[in-house]
Amino acid sequence: MPRTPTRNPRLQDRDDEILRHLMRYRLTTPGVLHRLFFEDSERNAVTKVTSRLTSHGFLESHPLFTSQTYFNLGPNGAKVMGLSPRKTGPLGPQALFTEFGTLAFCCMGPNLHERLRVADLSRLNPALLAKGLDSSHYYLDIDDKVNRLGLIRVDGGGDVAHVARKCRQDIEAREQVPAFRQLISEGRFLVAIVTLSDPKRAALEQELRKITSSSPVAFRVEVVPDLRHLLTRHA
Numbered sequence: 731m732p733r734t735p736t737r738n739p740r741l742q743d744r745d746d747e748i749l750r751h752l753m754r755y756r757l758t759t760p761g762v763l764h765r766l767f768f769e770d771s772e773r774n775a776v777t778k779v780t781s782r783l784t785s786h787g788f789l790e791s792h793p794l795f796t797s798q799t800y801f802n803l804g805p806n807g808a809k810v811m812g813l814s815p816r817k818t819g820p821l822g823p824q825a826l827f828t829e830f831g832t833l834a835f836c837c838m839g840p841n842l843h844e845r846l847r848v849a850d851l852s853r854l855n856p857a858l859l860a861k862g863l864d865s866s867h868y869y870l871d872i873d874d875k876v877n878r879l880g881l882i883r884v885d886g887g888g889d890v891a892h893v894a895r896k897c898r899q900d901i902e903a904r905e906q907v908p909a910f911r912q913l914i915s916e917g918r919f920l921v922a923i924v925t926l927s928d929p930k931r932a933a934l935e936q937e938l939r940k941i942t943s944s945s946p947v948a949f950r951v952e953v954v955p956d957l958r959h960l961l962t963r964h965a
Contacts (some may be wrong), residue, residue, distance in 0.1 A: 741788075741810070744767055744779070745779070745783060745788070747767060748763065748767060748779075748783070748789075749788065749803065749807050749810060749811055750811070751763075751766065751767075752789075752801065752802060752803050752807065752811075753803070753811050753813075753847070754844075754845050754847055755829065755832065755833045755836070755837070755845060756802060756821065756825075756829045756833075757800045757801065757802045757821060757826070757829050757830065757833060758800065758801050758802075758833060758837075759794065759798065759799070759800050759801070759833070760773070760776050760777070760780065760799070760801075761838070762833060762837045762838060763776050763779075763780065763801075764776045765837065765838075766837065780801060783804075783807070784801075784804065786806060787804040787805050787806035787807070788803070788804050788806045788807035788810065789801045789802070789803065789804050789807055790802055790803070790804040790818060790819070790820075792820040792821075794826075794830070794959075794960075795956070795959035795960060796959065800826075800830070802818065802820075802821065803817070803818055804818055805818055823960075826960060827884065827886070827957065827960045827961070828867075828884045830956075830957070830960060831882075831884030831885075831924040831954055831957055832845060832867055832882050832884060832924070834924065834954040834956065834957070835882055835884075835922060835924045835952050835954065836869060836882075838954070839952055843869045843870075843871070843880075844869060844870070845867070845868070845869050845882070846868040846869055846870065847866070848865050848866055851865055851868055854879070855909050857907070857908065857909035858879075858907070858909050858910065860904075860907040860909075860910070862903075863903060863904065863907070864881075867881060867882040867883075868880060868881055868882065869882060869922070871920050871922070871950065876917070876918070877918065878913075878917075878918045878919060878920040878948060879913055879918060879919055879920070880919075880920040880921070880922045880950070881900060881904075881919075881920070881921050881922065882922050882924065883896065883897060883900065883921060883922070883923050883924070884923075884924045884957070885923055885924060885925040885926060885930070885934075885957075886961075887926070887961050890930065890933045890934055890937050891937065893923065893925075893934060893937075894934070894937045894938055894940070894941065897921050897923065897938065897941065897949070898941060900921060901914065901919075901921070901941070901945065901947050904919070914945075914946060914947055915946065916946075917946040917948070919946075919947055919948075920947065920948040920949065920950060921947060921948075921949050921950075922949075922950040922951075922952065923949065923950070923951045923952070924952055924953075924954050924957070925951060925952070925953055925954075925957075926953065926954070926955060926957050926958050926961070927953060927955065927958075928953055930953075931951045931952075931953050934951050935949070935951055938951075
């Protein structure tokens with residue numbers, strides 16, 4: 731448990747960026763922090779900063795898998811970001827699986843993406859905040875100068891037909907919402923699937939062609955092998 735600081739330490743600009751990053755992704759890892767905020771420094775620079783922020787209650791550290799750890803907001807970090815300290819603590823198995831997959835897709839792959847917060851989606855178009863639909867796992871996909879709203883679906887280990895069926899349900903549910911229906915009809919909606927292996931990616935891409943043959947929705951399938959370490963806890 732983080733120690734309560736005896737004084738209110740001054741947050742540096744990079745500290746504030748790290749806290750805002752955690753507001754967006756709910757968790758992060760030392761590797762992601764190094765890539766985004768310390769690319770001109772050695773890895774131990776990340777350790778020094780995260781140790782300081784953890785000791786003052788701005789971050790919390792929790793086991794991820796094997797010897798890996800992840801960070802999320804601590805009580806003081808939540809307070810700075812305008813959240814209740816009750817929102818802190820380790821993520822449950824399902825949330826950890828989904829949020830790590832989302833973080834990895836956006837921040838660990840060859841191309842960086844930025845997850846949209848609910849407030850970002852609302853600024854894009856308030857009508858996209860439809861009741862009953864997940865509004866917290868979107869990003870903007872820019873490819874060949876085409877901007878698409880991308881929905882991130884983290885593969886929970888189901889078979890290929892199951893994952894494709896879930897994607898079809900995602901699309902059909904959004905086709906009931908006029909704002910989404912317009913994006914879909916204009917070819918500006920995409921589903922990004924985060925899966926566990928290259929063979930499964932190939933099988934998914936083949937299965938998803940059955941959907942793209944009759945729909946303007948695009949798909950992107952990315953592999954995050956480390957999800958396998960979290961799959962049993964998630965299940």
